[in-house]
Amino acid sequence: MSTAWDAIEPGDLDLTDPLHACCHGSRVLGREPAFVLHGGGNTSVKAPWTDIDGSTIDTLYVKGSGWDLATIAPAGFSPLRRSRLAELLELDTLSDEAMARELAAAKLDPTAPAPSVESLLHAYLPFPAVLHSHADAIVAITNTADGEAHVRSALGSNVVVIPYVMPGFDLARLVRELWPTQYHDDVTGMVLLNHGLFTFATTIQEALARHVALIERCEQWIETHPVAPRATPHGGRATPVPPSPDPIATAELRQRISVAAGRPMVLTSISNAATDTFLRRTDWTDLASRGPLTPDHILRTKRLPLVGTDVEGYVEEYVDYFARHTAGSGQELVMVDPAPRVVLDSSMGMLTVGSTAAEASAVADIATHTIDVVATVEDRLGGYVALSEAELFAVEYWELEQAKLRRQGTPAELAGQVAIVTGAASGIGRACAACLLERGAAVVGIDVADGVANAFDGPAWLGIRCDVTDGPAVAEAVAAASARFGGLDIAVVAAGVLGATAPIRDLQDDAWRHTMSINVDSVATLFRSIHPYLACSPVAGRVVVIGSKNAPAPGRGVAPYSASKAALTQLARVAALEWADDGILVNVVHPDAVFDTGLWNEEMIETRARAYNMTPEAYRSRNLLGTEVTSAAVADLVLALCGPAFAATTGAQIPIDGGSDRII
Numbered sequence: 001m002s003t004a005w006d007a008i009e010p011g012d013l014d015l016t017d018p019l020h021a022c023c024h025g026s027r028v029l030g031r032e033p034a035f036v037l038h039g040g041g042n043t044s045v046k047a048p049w050t051d052i053d054g055s056t057i058d059t060l061y062v063k064g065s066g067w068d069l070a071t072i073a074p075a076g077f078s079p080l081r082r083s084r085l086a087e088l089l090e091l092d093t094l095s096d097e098a099m100a101r102e103l104a105a106a107k108l109d110p111t112a113p114a115p116s117v118e119s120l121l122h123a124y125l126p127f128p129a130v131l132h133s134h135a136d137a138i139v140a141i142t143n144t145a146d147g148e149a150h151v152r153s154a155l156g157s158n159v160v161v162i163p164y165v166m167p168g169f170d171l172a173r174l175v176r177e178l179w180p181t182q183y184h185d186d187v188t189g190m191v192l193l194n195h196g197l198f199t200f201a202t203t204i205q206e207a208l209a210r211h212v213a214l215i216e217r218c219e220q221w222i223e224t225h226p227v228a229p230r231a232t233p234h235g236g237r238a239t240p241v242p243p244s245p246d247p248i249a250t251a252e253l254r255q256r257i258s259v260a261a262g263r264p265m266v267l268t269s270i271s272n273a274a275t276d277t278f279l280r281r282t283d284w285t286d287l288a289s290r291g292p293l294t295p296d297h298i299l300r301t302k303r304l305p306l307v308g309t310d311v312e313g314y315v316e317e318y319v320d321y322f323a324r325h326t327a328g329s330g331q332e333l334v335m336v337d338p339a340p341r342v343v344l345d346s347s348m349g350m351l352t353v354g355s356t357a358a359e360a361s362a363v364a365d366i367a368t369h370t371i372d373v374v375a376t377v378e379d380r381l382g383g384y385v386a387l388s389e390a391e392l393f394a395v396e397y398w399e400l401e402q403a404k405l406r407r408q409g410t411p412a413e414l415a416g417q418v419a420i421v422t423g424a425a426s427g428i429g430r431a432c433a434a435c436l437l438e439r440g441a442a443v444v445g446i447d448v449a450d451g452v453a454n455a456f457d458g459p460a461w462l463g464i465r466c467d468v469t470d471g472p473a474v475a476e477a478v479a480a481a482s483a484r485f486g487g488l489d490i491a492v493v494a495a496g497v498l499g500a501t502a503p504i505r506d507l508q509d510d511a512w513r514h515t516m517s518i519n520v521d522s523v524a525t526l527f528r529s530i531h532p533y534l535a536c537s538p539v540a541g542r543v544v545v546i547g548s549k550n551a552p553a554p555g556r557g558v559a560p561y562s563a564s565k566a567a568l569t570q571l572a573r574v575a576a577l578e579w580a581d582d583g584i585l586v587n588v589v590h591p592d593a594v595f596d597t598g599l600w601n602e603e604m605i606e607t608r609a610r611a612y613n614m615t616p617e618a619y620r621s622r623n624l625l626g627t628e629v630t631s632a633a634v635a636d637l638v639l640a641l642c643g644p645a646f647a648a649t650t651g652a653q654i655p656i657d658g659g660s661d662r663i664i
Contacts, residue, residue, distance in 0.1 A: 002028075003029065003032045003035065003208065003211075003212045004212075005024075005025070005208060007031075008027060008028055008031065010024050013074075018045045018128070018129075018204075019045060019047060019061050019077060020074060021045070021203065021204045021205070022043055022044065022061060022077070022129065022204050023074050023076075023077070025043065025204035025205065025207070026043040026072050027071065027072060029041065029043070029131055029133060029208060029211065030069025030071070031070045033365060033369065034137070034215075034369075035134075035135045035136075035211075035215065036069050036133050036134065036135075037134070037297075037362075037365055037366050038362040038365060038366065039066070039067075039069075040069075040133070040134045040196075040294070040296050040297075041063075041131075041132050041133040041196070042062065042116040042118050042122070042132050043062075043063050043069065043130065043131050043132065043204075044060055044061060044063065044077075044116075044122040044129075045061050045130075045204060046058070046060050046061075046127075046129075047128070049079050049108050057108065058081075058082045058083065059080065059081065059108060060079070060080045060085060060119065060122060060123050061079050061080075062077060062078055062080060062116050062118075062122050063076065063078075063116050064077060064112065064113025064114060064115065064116070065114040065115065065116055065117070066113065067113060075112075075113075078109075078112040078113055078115040078116075079107065080106045080107060080123070081106045081107075081108060082123060084106040085106060085119065085123035088102055088106075088120060089120055089124055089172060089176060091169075093169075094169040095169075096168055096169070096399050096400050097399065099117075099169050100114070100400060103120075117167050117168050117400050118132060118168075118171075118172075120169060120172035121171055121172040121175055121198075123172075124172055124175060124176055125198070127202065128201075128203070129200060129201050129202065129204040130198060130199070130207065131199050131200075131204070131207045132196060132197065133196055133215075134296060135197055135215045135218075136293070136369055136373050138191060138197045138215065138218060139195070139196065139294050140222060140293075140376060140377050140381070141218055141221070141222065141381065142193045142195075143194055143293065143377060143385055143386055144377060144381050144382065144384065145382070145383060145385050147193045147194070148161050150221075151191050151193075153221065154217060154221035154222075155189070155191070155214060157184070157186065157187070158186055158187060158188050158189065158214070159187060159188070159189045159190055159191050160179060160182040160183055160187055160189075160191070161182070161190075161191050161193065162175055162178060162190060162191070162192045162193065163193050164192065164387065164391070166391075166395065166398070167195075171192070175190070188200075188201075188210040189210060189214045194295070194386070194387050195294055196294060197211065197215065199211040199214065222376065222380055225380040225381060226380070227379045228379055228382075244269070244271070244349075244483065245349055245351070245483070246348075247478075247479040247482035247533075248482070248532050248533070250267060250482050250486055250487065251486060251487030251488065251532070251536050252536050253348070254266075254486035255487065256311040257311055257340065257343075257353055258339075258416070258538030260312075260314075260337065260338060260339035260340075261337040261339035261353075261355075262337055263337075263355065263411075264415075264416035264489065264539050265353050265354065265360075266354050266355070266356060266418065266442055267352075267353055267360065267487070268351060268352050268357070268361065268364060268483075269349060269350075269351050269483045269484070270349070270350045270351065270352055270367070270368065271349055271350070274368045274369075274372040275349060275368065275371065278372070278375055279346065281375065283378075284344070285344075287371070287374050287375060287378060287384065288304070288305050288307050288344050289304055289305075289307065290374055290385070291303060292366075292370060292386060292392070293366075293369065293373055293374075295387060295391070296395070298392055299395075300359070300363050300366055301342055301363055301366055302318075302340060302341045303321070303393075305340060305341075305343060305344050306340035306342065306343045306344070306345075307344050308345055308346075309343070309345055309348065311339070311340065315339065319338055321393070322335045322338075325389075325390060325397075333397050336396075339353065340353060341354070342367045350364075350368075352367055355416050356411075356415050356416065356440065356460065357442040357458075357459045357485060358458070358459045360485075411440065412439055413440055414436065414439040414440045414441035414490075414642070415440035415441075416440075417440070417441045417539060418441065418442045418443075418444070418481065418485040418487055418488050418489050419436045419442070419443045419444070419488075419490035419491070419492065419642075420443075420444045420445075420446065420477075420478065420488055420490070420491050420492070420530065421433045421436070421444070421445050421491075421492040421494060422446045422447070422468055422492070422493055422494055422495035422522075422526065423447055423468075423494035423495030423496060424445025424452055424455060424463065424494070425445065425451050425452040425455050425463075426449065426597065427597030427631055428591065428594060428597055428635065429445070429447065429492070429494030429546075430445075430455060430631070431630075431631035431632050431634065432494055432639075433445050433455065433456065433461075434456070434635070435635040435638070435639050436490070436492075436639065436642075437458070437460055439639060440460075441489075441490065442460045442461075442462075442484075443460060443461055443462070444463075444464065444477070444480070444485070445461070445462070445463045445464065446466045446474070446477050447463070447465065447466070448465065448466065448467050448468070449465070450465060452464065453465060462484050462485070464477045464480060468495045468518060468523075468525075469517050469518060469521065469522045469525075474526055474529055475529045478526075478530055487533050487536065487537065488530055488533035488541070489534070489537040489538075489539055489542065490541070490542050490544075490642050491530050491534065491541075491542070491544070492543075492544050492546070492638055493523055493526065493543070493545045493546060493568075495518065495522065496518060496519045496564075496565075497514075497515060497518050497519065498558065498604070499514060499515030499519075499560040499561050500512070500515065500560055501557050501558055501604075501607060501608075503557055504559050507559060507560070511560060512559075515560035515564050516560065516563075516567070518564075519561070519564035519567075520564050520567045520568050523545070523568055523571060524571060527575055531579065531582075531584075534579070534582070534584045535582040535583075535584065537584075540583040540584065540585065540647070541579070541582070541585070542584070542585045542587075542642045543575065543579075543584065543586040544589060544642065545568060545569070545572040545586070545587070545588045545589070546588075546589055546591065546638075547565050547568060547569050547572075547588045548561070548562075548592065549590050549592030549593075549655065549657045549660055549663065550566075550592075551568070551590060551653075552566075552590065552653070552662075552663055553660060553663055554566070555608070555611070557611050568588075569588050572588045572651075573586075573588075577651070584650075585641075585649065585650040586650055587646070587650060587653075588652070588653045588654070589637055589638060589641070589653075589654050590654065590655045590657065590663075591634050591655075592623070592656075592658070593619075593620065593622065593623065593629055593657065593658070594630065595620060595628075596631050602616075623658025623660060624658060624659030624660065624664075625658040625659045626658070627658045628658075629656060629657060629658055634656055637656050641654070
């Protein structure tokens with residue numbers, strides 16, 4: 001595990017400062033997946049706040065809601081006046097709404113983030129440094145019928161044990177009630193059943209060491225329990241693990257899930273040792289329906305995965321689940337979208353769902369840990385038992401957790417959509433890929449250049465080195481896009497070459513064929529591969545082809561380029577005719593004189609300028625507006641064609657050339 005104090009560099013943190021030390025310890029804790037996953041857990045430190053008049057105030061610095069422990073900065077902690085928190089802990093009751101209001105009022109910095117819902121619990125614990133995680137080993141031994149007995153067997157009297165209650169004021173009050181009956185000098189931690197672990201100490205470094213030590217003791221205790229022979233219900237046979245899901249079937253499943261969600265969703269195929277082992281079990285369908293490791297996960301994964309591919313049946317059951325727990329409650333709750341976030345299927349393996357690639361990736365991490373822990377508990381500890389349906393519903397529709405979702409704001413324009421861009425390593429293709437990523441799309445970039453794989457960072461980018469003239473490789477790249485993101489909504493065809501520049505009388509056959517193969521033939525191959533994916537896009541497929549001013553207005557000495565772009569334009573027009581029945585839009589952009597691309601260099605500019613009896617300077621600004629046309633400007637136009645303003649436009653050819661008298 002990478003949870004030693006010096007596992008990561010402190011960077012610009014001053015570890016002599018208590019808040020900075022807390023920030024460092026939080027990052028160390030948050031970067032260990034077996035302890036914390038995607039925003040789970042919280043930390044705090046009690047230290048003085050220096051007021052504007054120089055006086056000091058006794059303060060609790062607690063993790064701000066929505067901040068990720070793995071990357072948290074000092075600004076991610078909310079400073080709260082401890083005297084006010086102590087007063088709140090004396091109350092007999094406090095509603096969630098009132099608690100959130102009171103915690104906000106206790107902030108010493110009004111610009112600080114909303115404090116963690118666990119703030120009162122952190123405030124009560126009588127130690128300067130407090131760490132909280134949802135470690136796999138802890139939830140493993142507590143998500144059982146004998147959770148408390150298991151904790152005592154593994155950790156003895158070194159921990160305080162608290163039965164499960166909802167986080168917030170009720171949990172803080174329960175700890176306040178039970179703490180005096182269990183605490184003694186040898187206590188180094190506190191286990192919340194079905195929830196997680198707290199450790200505390202004088203310093204964050206010591207609290208971290210205690211955290212790691214307790215979790216390792218639990219892991220070792222679990223290992224002492226042999227794997228029990230498994231029954232084979234119904235005389236069942238292990239499910240064969242699929243080699244890989246059919247990419248078209250994946251795209252069709254994504255379309256149905258997106259309809260259920262009411263917006264496009266990313267669907268990622270997950271295959272690893274944990275998923276393969278789980279799906280080989282005879283009892284995996286039963287285990288898949290036991291519930292999450294900790295109630296916090298339900299916000300990302302839903303209570304249960306979809307077992308099989310009956311999306312409509314899952315939605316119907318979710319609607320019933322919502323009705324069961326709201327009928328007669330007097331609560332005015334709004335149902336979140338009923339689409340599944342995890343799919344487990346014998347023929348497709350495990351797939352995870354999110355409104356962005358990052359969300360789908362986070363769900364994958366949580367789901368992988370879940371099935372691994374559930375299987376371990378089932379085999380070694382006599383059976384996995386999650387919280388009840390009612391308890392989980394209470395967390396899923398808890399006002400304070402719903403507020404977290406609302407704080408995420410309006411999704412990006414292209415969130416949940418998937419694009420493929422050819423020629424994505426440079427020039428117009430790279431600019432289009434950057435623009436798509438910025439607007440929230442997941443993007444698959446194809447290019448013959450080695451640098452395409454690392455052209456961009458992040459879970460929304462997949463760069464594939466591929467020669468567009470290699471038909472089978474292109475088909476594999478498109479299938480990889482479906483495996484990674486679930487399908488395809490947008491295609492930007494930007495790969496192309498200028499090719500040979502010579503009069504027709506001097507043109508060589510191989511030069512002609514080379515230009516045609518890249519600029520036209522490869523696109524016909526690409527179109528054949530992408531059509532079935534675009535046809536089942538949940539938002540209507542869109543294709544934008546990067547043509548050229550040379551298609552309607554050819555230039556001297558570039559016959560292969562001009563002819564190839566004209567042929568490409570005709571290919572796009574035919575696609576617009578044929579694909580309209582599938583709701584797919586196909587449009588062409590005709591740029592000219594985009595000099596910040598790989599097609600151009602100083603020598604080429606001089607050559608083309610001579611062909612027009614112009615100086616290079618004059619050639620650069622020869623359009624009517626005398627303006628520079630950049631790759632970024634072309635990308636903006638491409639993105640506009642993918643948006644709602646052009647939802648009723650197909651087969652169009654749009655120039656972006658600064659105005660050409662030959663075109664006008």
